Amino acid sequence: MSESAADEEKSRPRFHRAYSFGIVTAGFFLVSWIGQFVFQAIAVRNEAAQHGSPFSWADFYPQFLASTFENWQSEFLQLVWQAAGLMLFYFWGSSQSREGEERVEAKIDALLEDRGIDPSGMDRDVRARADGKGS
Incomplete structure (x- = not known):
């Protein structure tokens, strides 16, 4: 390894420091998505019990995915457009x-x-x- 490559390697931040914002954001995302999964499963189970039918994963997954994509559409697409749109307008x-x-x-x-x-x-x-x- 050349001296300049070694110096560059030393000056480069470690992975967790370089990508800390992304790691924290991914952690928040996973925790919230798991929370949505658990609480929606409880709600679907309770609703099935009220109607006298058993809980069914086959009924749950389509509801979970639909609510997930609905949330993503309403929240993330707005944020993506704001960030990407502002970046484009600044670039232009x-x-x-x-x-x-x-x-x-x-x-x-x-x-x-x-x-x-x-x-x-x-x-x-x-x-x-x-x-x-x-x-």
Whole structure:
């Protein structure tokens, strides 16, 4: 293993730290889905007992899957659209995202000018460093 590969391996966070948000979210999802399963099974069992019929897994699973997909449709699709839609609009450069970037640039330029630094000179320096020409 080369030295740069070893350094990269050391600087990379461990799996649980790198994906902690996803792991916690998956845990919440599983706990809530198992809870839905258990409580819906109890409700279907009680309803079957009220009608004098035995509990049937064949009757339960279609109800469970229907309620699961109904919940996913009403909740997750809304959230997915909000996240994906906002990401697309930001990527496409909606007027709101451009306005925010322009305001931040104006504030940074004002701060640089206040300190006696030429913002256009700073842009040249940053570009030169990015191209590998600066020190």
